[in-house]
Amino acid sequence: MNTRPPQGECGMYLDVKGITKSYRDNTVLDKLDFSVLKGELVSLLGPSGCGKTTLLRMVAGLVSADSGTIRLAEREVTTLPAHRRNVSVVFQNYALFPHLNVRENVGFGLSARGMTKAQQKVPVEEALALVRMEQYADRPISALSGGQQQRVAVARALVVAPDLLLLDEPFSALDRKLRETMQVELKALLRSRGITAVFVTHDQEEALAVSDRIAVMNAGRIEQYGGPMDLYSKPATSFVLDFVGMSMRLAGTVKSAEGRLLRISTAYGDITAPGNFIAGARVLVGVRPELISPGLPQGSPEATNRVTATLSDVMCLGAKTLIYGAASGDDCLVCEESGAYAIGLPSAGSPVTFGWRVEDTLVYPAEHRQ
Numbered sequence: 001m002n003t004r005p006p007q008g009e010c011g012m013y014l015d016v017k018g019i020t021k022s023y024r025d026n027t028v029l030d031k032l033d034f035s036v037l038k039g040e041l042v043s044l045l046g047p048s049g050c051g052k053t054t055l056l057r058m059v060a061g062l063v064s065a066d067s068g069t070i071r072l073a074e075r076e077v078t079t080l081p082a083h084r085r086n087v088s089v090v091f092q093n094y095a096l097f098p099h100l101n102v103r104e105n106v107g108f109g110l111s112a113r114g115m116t117k118a119q120q121k122v123p124v125e126e127a128l129a130l131v132r133m134e135q136y137a138d139r140p141i142s143a144l145s146g147g148q149q150q151r152v153a154v155a156r157a158l159v160v161a162p163d164l165l166l167l168d169e170p171f172s173a174l175d176r177k178l179r180e181t182m183q184v185e186l187k188a189l190l191r192s193r194g195i196t197a198v199f200v201t202h203d204q205e206e207a208l209a210v211s212d213r214i215a216v217m218n219a220g221r222i223e224q225y226g227g228p229m230d231l232y233s234k235p236a237t238s239f240v241l242d243f244v245g246m247s248m249r250l251a252g253t254v255k256s257a258e259g260r261l262l263r264i265s266t267a268y269g270d271i272t273a274p275g276n277f278i279a280g281a282r283v284l285v286g287v288r289p290e291l292i293s294p295g296l297p298q299g300s301p302e303a304t305n306r307v308t309a310t311l312s313d314v315m316c317l318g319a320k321t322l323i324y325g326a327a328s329g330d331d332c333l334v335c336e337e338s339g340a341y342a343i344g345l346p347s348a349g350s351p352v353t354f355g356w357r358v359e360d361t362l363v364y365p366a367e368h369r370q
Protein backbone atom coordinates (compact mmCIF):
# COMPACT_ATOMS: atom_id res chain seq x y z
CA MET A 1 0.00 0.00 0.00
CA ASN A 2 1.38 3.39 -0.89
CA THR A 3 0.74 5.74 2.02
CA ARG A 4 2.75 8.51 0.47
CA PRO A 5 0.74 11.72 0.40
CA PRO A 6 0.26 13.17 -3.05
CA GLN A 7 2.81 15.83 -3.90
CA GLY A 8 1.59 19.32 -3.22
CA GLU A 9 -0.49 18.38 -0.20
CA CYS A 10 2.42 18.90 2.13
CA GLY A 11 5.60 20.93 2.17
CA MET A 12 9.09 19.49 2.24
CA TYR A 13 9.43 17.14 5.18
CA LEU A 14 13.21 17.04 5.02
CA ASP A 15 14.68 20.16 3.46
CA VAL A 16 18.45 20.45 3.07
CA LYS A 17 19.51 23.80 1.61
CA GLY A 18 22.92 24.99 0.40
CA ILE A 19 24.91 22.48 2.43
CA THR A 20 28.69 22.65 2.08
CA LYS A 21 31.23 20.45 3.84
CA SER A 22 34.97 20.39 3.34
CA TYR A 23 37.75 18.44 4.96
CA ARG A 24 40.81 20.67 4.49
CA ASP A 25 40.86 21.39 0.74
CA ASN A 26 38.57 18.46 -0.13
CA THR A 27 35.04 19.79 -0.76
CA VAL A 28 32.85 16.76 -0.02
CA LEU A 29 29.45 18.47 -0.38
CA ASP A 30 29.15 21.55 -2.53
CA LYS A 31 26.16 23.92 -1.91
CA LEU A 32 23.90 20.90 -2.04
CA ASP A 33 20.07 21.09 -1.99
CA PHE A 34 18.04 17.97 -1.23
CA SER A 35 14.47 17.47 -0.07
CA VAL A 36 12.13 14.61 0.79
CA LEU A 37 8.34 14.54 1.11
CA LYS A 38 6.61 12.93 4.07
CA GLY A 39 6.23 9.17 3.51
CA GLU A 40 8.71 9.08 0.64
CA LEU A 41 11.43 6.45 0.21
CA VAL A 42 14.41 8.17 -1.35
CA SER A 43 17.84 6.81 -2.30
CA LEU A 44 21.14 8.65 -2.46
CA LEU A 45 22.95 6.82 -5.26
CA GLY A 46 26.49 7.44 -6.42
CA PRO A 47 30.01 6.08 -6.69
CA SER A 48 32.31 5.61 -3.72
CA GLY A 49 33.48 8.91 -2.26
CA CYS A 50 30.78 11.12 -3.84
CA GLY A 51 29.51 12.25 -0.42
CA LYS A 52 26.42 10.06 0.19
CA THR A 53 27.36 8.95 3.71
CA THR A 54 28.48 12.45 4.66
CA LEU A 55 25.07 13.84 3.66
CA LEU A 56 23.25 11.06 5.53
CA ARG A 57 25.33 11.56 8.66
CA MET A 58 24.76 15.30 8.46
CA VAL A 59 20.99 14.78 8.39
CA ALA A 60 21.40 12.43 11.39
CA GLY A 61 23.39 15.08 13.28
CA LEU A 62 26.59 13.02 13.33
CA VAL A 63 28.56 15.42 11.11
CA SER A 64 28.29 19.21 11.19
CA ALA A 65 27.82 21.38 8.09
CA ASP A 66 30.20 24.26 7.23
CA SER A 67 27.24 26.21 5.84
CA GLY A 68 23.63 25.67 4.85
CA THR A 69 20.48 24.61 6.72
CA ILE A 70 18.59 21.41 7.47
CA ARG A 71 14.88 21.40 8.36
CA LEU A 72 13.04 18.24 9.43
CA ALA A 73 9.34 17.90 10.26
CA GLU A 74 8.96 21.69 10.35
CA ARG A 75 11.89 22.22 12.72
CA GLU A 76 15.25 23.72 11.98
CA VAL A 77 17.70 21.02 13.12
CA THR A 78 20.97 22.23 11.57
CA THR A 79 22.79 22.59 14.88
CA LEU A 80 20.72 20.16 17.00
CA PRO A 81 22.70 17.21 18.39
CA ALA A 82 21.82 13.77 17.01
CA HIS A 83 19.85 12.63 20.08
CA ARG A 84 17.47 15.60 19.79
CA ARG A 85 16.53 15.08 16.11
CA ASN A 86 14.31 11.97 16.44
CA VAL A 87 16.11 10.35 13.53
CA SER A 88 17.08 6.65 13.49
CA VAL A 89 20.00 5.27 11.54
CA VAL A 90 20.52 1.69 10.34
CA PHE A 91 24.23 1.28 9.69
CA GLN A 92 25.91 -0.95 7.13
CA ASN A 93 27.34 -3.24 9.84
CA TYR A 94 24.06 -3.07 11.88
CA ALA A 95 26.03 -1.78 14.92
CA LEU A 96 24.14 -4.13 17.28
CA PHE A 97 25.39 -4.61 20.85
CA PRO A 98 26.92 -8.12 20.99
CA HIS A 99 26.54 -8.43 24.79
CA LEU A 100 22.77 -7.77 24.67
CA ASN A 101 20.13 -10.18 23.38
CA VAL A 102 17.65 -9.32 20.62
CA ARG A 103 15.01 -7.87 22.96
CA GLU A 104 17.59 -5.73 24.81
CA ASN A 105 19.05 -4.46 21.54
CA VAL A 106 15.63 -3.42 20.27
CA GLY A 107 14.76 -1.79 23.60
CA PHE A 108 18.05 0.11 23.83
CA GLY A 109 16.73 3.40 22.42
CA LEU A 110 13.73 3.24 24.74
CA SER A 111 15.98 2.65 27.79
CA ALA A 112 18.01 5.68 26.71
CA ARG A 113 14.78 7.67 26.76
CA GLY A 114 14.12 6.58 30.35
CA MET A 115 11.52 3.86 29.75
CA THR A 116 11.45 0.95 32.20
CA LYS A 117 11.63 -2.67 31.00
CA ALA A 118 7.89 -3.02 31.72
CA GLN A 119 7.08 0.08 29.63
CA GLN A 120 9.24 -1.22 26.79
CA LYS A 121 7.50 -4.60 26.59
CA VAL A 122 4.68 -3.69 24.18
CA PRO A 123 6.63 -1.43 21.76
CA VAL A 124 9.55 -3.89 21.61
CA GLU A 125 7.21 -6.81 20.86
CA GLU A 126 5.45 -4.74 18.20
CA ALA A 127 8.75 -3.78 16.57
CA LEU A 128 9.93 -7.41 16.59
CA ALA A 129 6.62 -8.52 15.08
CA LEU A 130 7.03 -5.94 12.29
CA VAL A 131 10.26 -7.60 11.21
CA ARG A 132 8.98 -11.13 12.00
CA MET A 133 11.57 -11.75 14.74
CA GLU A 134 9.26 -12.28 17.78
CA GLN A 135 10.44 -15.85 18.30
CA TYR A 136 14.09 -14.73 18.52
CA ALA A 137 13.61 -12.16 21.32
CA ASP A 138 15.80 -13.99 23.85
CA ARG A 139 18.56 -15.05 21.44
CA PRO A 140 22.04 -13.57 21.71
CA ILE A 141 22.97 -11.46 18.67
CA SER A 142 25.85 -13.84 17.87
CA ALA A 143 23.33 -16.65 17.25
CA LEU A 144 21.60 -14.80 14.37
CA SER A 145 22.24 -14.87 10.63
CA GLY A 146 23.16 -11.69 8.75
CA GLY A 147 19.59 -11.22 7.50
CA GLN A 148 18.20 -11.70 11.02
CA GLN A 149 20.66 -9.18 12.45
CA GLN A 150 19.60 -6.72 9.79
CA ARG A 151 15.95 -7.21 10.82
CA VAL A 152 16.87 -6.57 14.47
CA ALA A 153 18.68 -3.38 13.44
CA VAL A 154 15.56 -2.21 11.59
CA ALA A 155 13.34 -3.07 14.61
CA ARG A 156 15.70 -1.13 16.89
CA ALA A 157 15.53 1.85 14.55
CA LEU A 158 11.74 1.81 14.26
CA VAL A 159 10.84 1.17 17.91
CA VAL A 160 11.47 4.82 18.83
CA ALA A 161 8.95 6.01 16.17
CA PRO A 162 11.49 8.21 14.38
CA ASP A 163 10.49 11.19 12.23
CA LEU A 164 12.98 9.93 9.68
CA LEU A 165 14.72 6.61 9.06
CA LEU A 166 18.19 6.73 7.53
CA LEU A 167 19.77 3.57 6.11
CA ASP A 168 23.44 3.48 5.15
CA GLU A 169 24.01 0.60 2.71
CA PRO A 170 21.80 -1.60 4.93
CA PHE A 171 21.91 -4.67 2.69
CA SER A 172 25.50 -4.63 1.48
CA ALA A 173 26.69 -7.47 3.74
CA LEU A 174 23.96 -9.84 2.53
CA ASP A 175 24.14 -12.20 -0.42
CA ARG A 176 22.23 -11.25 -3.55
CA LYS A 177 19.15 -13.38 -2.98
CA LEU A 178 18.69 -12.35 0.65
CA ARG A 179 19.35 -8.73 -0.27
CA GLU A 180 16.51 -8.83 -2.80
CA THR A 181 14.17 -10.40 -0.24
CA MET A 182 15.10 -7.77 2.36
CA GLN A 183 14.57 -4.94 -0.15
CA VAL A 184 11.03 -6.14 -0.87
CA GLU A 185 10.27 -6.67 2.85
CA LEU A 186 11.65 -3.34 4.01
CA LYS A 187 9.93 -1.40 1.27
CA ALA A 188 6.57 -3.01 2.15
CA LEU A 189 7.13 -2.36 5.86
CA LEU A 190 8.05 1.31 5.44
CA ARG A 191 5.16 1.88 3.03
CA SER A 192 2.61 0.23 5.32
CA ARG A 193 3.75 2.41 8.25
CA GLY A 194 4.06 5.59 6.17
CA ILE A 195 7.69 5.98 7.29
CA THR A 196 9.89 8.54 5.56
CA ALA A 197 13.27 7.04 4.75
CA VAL A 198 16.53 7.89 3.01
CA PHE A 199 18.76 5.02 1.80
CA VAL A 200 22.39 5.33 0.87
CA THR A 201 23.48 2.88 -1.79
CA HIS A 202 26.01 2.57 -4.59
CA ASP A 203 23.96 -0.21 -6.17
CA GLN A 204 21.76 1.21 -8.91
CA GLU A 205 19.51 -1.87 -9.03
CA GLU A 206 18.84 -1.51 -5.33
CA ALA A 207 18.02 2.18 -5.72
CA LEU A 208 15.67 1.45 -8.63
CA ALA A 209 13.99 -1.34 -6.63
CA VAL A 210 13.32 0.44 -3.34
CA SER A 211 12.86 4.13 -4.12
CA ASP A 212 10.10 6.56 -4.98
CA ARG A 213 12.84 8.97 -6.03
CA ILE A 214 16.58 8.67 -6.49
CA ALA A 215 19.15 11.44 -6.07
CA VAL A 216 22.15 10.56 -8.24
CA MET A 217 25.25 12.10 -6.64
CA ASN A 218 28.58 12.87 -8.24
CA ALA A 219 31.49 14.67 -6.59
CA GLY A 220 29.47 16.28 -3.81
CA ARG A 221 26.53 17.39 -5.94
CA ILE A 222 23.22 15.95 -7.04
CA GLU A 223 23.30 15.43 -10.82
CA GLN A 224 19.65 14.41 -11.12
CA TYR A 225 16.79 13.80 -8.71
CA GLY A 226 13.74 11.96 -9.97
CA GLY A 227 11.65 8.79 -10.14
CA PRO A 228 13.37 5.56 -11.24
CA MET A 229 11.78 5.57 -14.71
CA ASP A 230 12.62 9.23 -15.31
CA LEU A 231 16.26 8.66 -14.45
CA TYR A 232 16.43 5.61 -16.64
CA SER A 233 14.61 6.90 -19.69
CA LYS A 234 15.64 10.58 -19.52
CA PRO A 235 19.08 10.76 -17.91
CA ALA A 236 19.90 14.46 -17.58
CA THR A 237 23.66 14.00 -17.91
CA SER A 238 26.06 11.46 -19.36
CA PHE A 239 27.07 10.62 -15.79
CA VAL A 240 23.50 9.54 -14.98
CA LEU A 241 23.27 7.64 -18.28
CA ASP A 242 26.41 5.77 -17.25
CA PHE A 243 25.57 5.20 -13.62
CA VAL A 244 21.92 4.16 -13.88
CA GLY A 245 21.45 1.13 -16.14
CA MET A 246 23.43 -0.06 -19.14
CA SER A 247 23.80 1.91 -22.35
CA MET A 248 25.32 1.89 -25.78
CA ARG A 249 27.78 4.81 -25.79
CA LEU A 250 29.48 6.26 -28.84
CA ALA A 251 31.77 9.27 -29.13
CA GLY A 252 30.78 11.47 -32.06
CA THR A 253 31.07 14.84 -33.77
CA VAL A 254 28.09 16.86 -34.98
CA LYS A 255 28.37 17.20 -38.80
CA SER A 256 25.25 19.29 -39.27
CA ALA A 257 22.35 20.65 -37.26
CA GLU A 258 19.00 21.32 -38.93
CA GLY A 259 16.39 22.55 -36.51
CA ARG A 260 16.47 20.05 -33.66
CA LEU A 261 17.87 17.19 -35.80
CA LEU A 262 21.57 16.50 -35.67
CA ARG A 263 23.67 14.46 -38.05
CA ILE A 264 26.51 12.92 -36.02
CA SER A 265 29.52 11.02 -37.28
CA THR A 266 30.77 8.11 -35.17
CA ALA A 267 33.49 5.52 -35.72
CA TYR A 268 30.81 3.07 -36.91
CA GLY A 269 28.82 5.28 -39.30
CA ASP A 270 26.70 8.44 -39.25
CA ILE A 271 23.55 8.67 -37.17
CA THR A 272 20.68 11.11 -36.69
CA ALA A 273 19.56 12.35 -33.28
CA PRO A 274 17.39 15.01 -31.70
CA GLY A 275 19.40 17.62 -29.81
CA ASN A 276 20.59 21.16 -29.51
CA PHE A 277 24.25 21.35 -30.55
CA ILE A 278 26.19 23.27 -33.17
CA ALA A 279 28.10 21.68 -36.05
CA GLY A 280 31.58 20.65 -34.91
CA ALA A 281 30.53 19.91 -31.32
CA ARG A 282 32.01 16.79 -29.78
CA VAL A 283 29.26 14.70 -28.24
CA LEU A 284 28.49 11.44 -26.52
CA VAL A 285 25.62 9.42 -28.01
CA GLY A 286 23.71 7.10 -25.68
CA VAL A 287 20.99 4.50 -26.31
CA ARG A 288 19.45 2.02 -23.88
CA PRO A 289 20.34 -1.52 -25.06
CA GLU A 290 16.76 -2.86 -25.02
CA LEU A 291 15.79 -0.16 -27.56
CA ILE A 292 18.38 -1.48 -30.02
CA SER A 293 17.93 -4.47 -32.33
CA PRO A 294 20.65 -6.49 -33.99
CA GLY A 295 19.43 -5.54 -37.47
CA LEU A 296 17.09 -2.76 -38.56
CA PRO A 297 14.22 -1.94 -36.21
CA GLN A 298 10.67 -1.88 -37.50
CA GLY A 299 9.52 1.37 -39.08
CA SER A 300 10.51 3.69 -41.88
CA PRO A 301 14.23 3.79 -42.74
CA GLU A 302 14.41 7.60 -42.21
CA ALA A 303 13.36 7.16 -38.60
CA THR A 304 16.12 4.70 -37.85
CA ASN A 305 19.80 4.69 -37.07
CA ARG A 306 22.10 1.91 -38.01
CA VAL A 307 25.75 1.24 -37.19
CA THR A 308 27.80 -1.79 -38.15
CA ALA A 309 30.61 -3.50 -36.25
CA THR A 310 32.16 -6.91 -35.74
CA LEU A 311 30.28 -9.14 -33.31
CA SER A 312 32.59 -9.61 -30.32
CA ASP A 313 30.54 -11.39 -27.66
CA VAL A 314 27.12 -12.80 -26.88
CA MET A 315 26.18 -13.13 -23.21
CA CYS A 316 23.13 -15.16 -22.36
CA LEU A 317 21.97 -14.07 -18.89
CA GLY A 318 18.84 -16.19 -18.66
CA ALA A 319 15.99 -13.70 -19.04
CA LYS A 320 18.00 -11.61 -21.51
CA THR A 321 20.87 -11.83 -23.96
CA LEU A 322 23.48 -9.09 -24.45
CA ILE A 323 25.08 -8.80 -27.88
CA TYR A 324 28.35 -6.83 -28.06
CA GLY A 325 30.10 -5.31 -31.04
CA ALA A 326 33.85 -4.65 -31.08
CA ALA A 327 34.34 -1.00 -30.08
CA SER A 328 37.32 1.30 -29.65
CA GLY A 329 38.25 3.71 -26.84
CA ASP A 330 35.41 4.37 -24.37
CA ASP A 331 32.75 3.38 -26.91
CA CYS A 332 30.43 0.52 -26.03
CA LEU A 333 28.29 -1.22 -28.65
CA VAL A 334 25.68 -3.37 -26.99
CA CYS A 335 22.09 -4.38 -27.50
CA GLU A 336 19.75 -6.46 -25.41
CA GLU A 337 17.24 -9.04 -26.54
CA SER A 338 14.83 -10.79 -24.23
CA GLY A 339 15.25 -14.53 -23.64
CA ALA A 340 17.98 -16.82 -24.93
CA TYR A 341 18.35 -14.93 -28.19
CA ALA A 342 21.83 -16.27 -28.87
CA ILE A 343 20.49 -19.23 -30.86
CA GLY A 344 20.84 -18.46 -34.56
CA LEU A 345 23.12 -15.43 -34.13
CA PRO A 346 26.23 -15.20 -36.28
CA SER A 347 29.41 -16.23 -34.48
CA ALA A 348 32.00 -13.83 -33.06
CA GLY A 349 33.93 -12.11 -35.85
CA SER A 350 30.92 -11.77 -38.19
CA PRO A 351 29.52 -8.33 -38.99
CA VAL A 352 26.55 -7.23 -36.87
CA THR A 353 24.24 -4.26 -37.33
CA PHE A 354 22.75 -2.32 -34.43
CA GLY A 355 19.55 -0.45 -35.30
CA TRP A 356 17.38 1.90 -33.23
CA ARG A 357 14.92 4.75 -33.59
CA VAL A 358 16.13 8.32 -33.94
CA GLU A 359 13.89 9.46 -31.07
CA ASP A 360 15.49 6.95 -28.70
CA THR A 361 18.92 8.54 -29.19
CA LEU A 362 20.32 10.62 -26.31
CA VAL A 363 23.06 13.19 -26.93
CA TYR A 364 25.32 14.85 -24.33
CA PRO A 365 28.36 17.11 -24.44
CA ALA A 366 31.46 14.90 -24.73
CA GLU A 367 33.15 16.19 -21.57
CA HIS A 368 31.72 15.28 -18.22
CA ARG A 369 32.99 15.27 -14.68
CA GLN A 370 34.16 11.93 -13.35
Ligand SMILES: Nc1ncnc2c1ncn2[C@@H]1O[C@H](COP(=O)(O)OP(=O)(O)OP(=O)(O)O)[C@@H](O)[C@H]1O
Nearest residue numbers: 023026028046047048049050051052053054055202
Ligand atom coordinates in the same frame (compact mmCIF):
# COMPACT_ATOMS: atom_id res chain seq x y z
N1 LIG B 1 36.13 12.54 8.73
C1 LIG B 1 36.65 12.73 7.51
N2 LIG B 1 37.84 13.34 7.34
C2 LIG B 1 38.36 13.56 6.12
N3 LIG B 1 37.75 13.20 4.97
C3 LIG B 1 36.56 12.58 5.06
C4 LIG B 1 35.95 12.31 6.32
N4 LIG B 1 34.75 11.70 6.09
C5 LIG B 1 34.64 11.57 4.74
N5 LIG B 1 35.72 12.10 4.12
C6 LIG B 1 35.94 12.16 2.67
O1 LIG B 1 34.78 12.66 2.07
C7 LIG B 1 34.54 12.05 0.82
C8 LIG B 1 33.12 11.50 0.79
O2 LIG B 1 33.01 10.44 1.73
P1 LIG B 1 31.63 9.69 1.94
O3 LIG B 1 31.87 8.62 2.97
O4 LIG B 1 30.55 10.65 2.19
O5 LIG B 1 31.42 9.04 0.50
P2 LIG B 1 30.37 7.93 0.03
O6 LIG B 1 29.77 8.46 -1.21
O7 LIG B 1 29.46 7.57 1.14
O8 LIG B 1 31.36 6.74 -0.30
P3 LIG B 1 31.24 5.16 0.03
O9 LIG B 1 30.17 4.62 -0.89
O10 LIG B 1 32.60 4.64 -0.31
O11 LIG B 1 30.90 5.02 1.49
C9 LIG B 1 35.63 11.01 0.64
O12 LIG B 1 36.63 11.56 -0.16
C10 LIG B 1 36.13 10.78 2.05
O13 LIG B 1 37.47 10.40 2.04
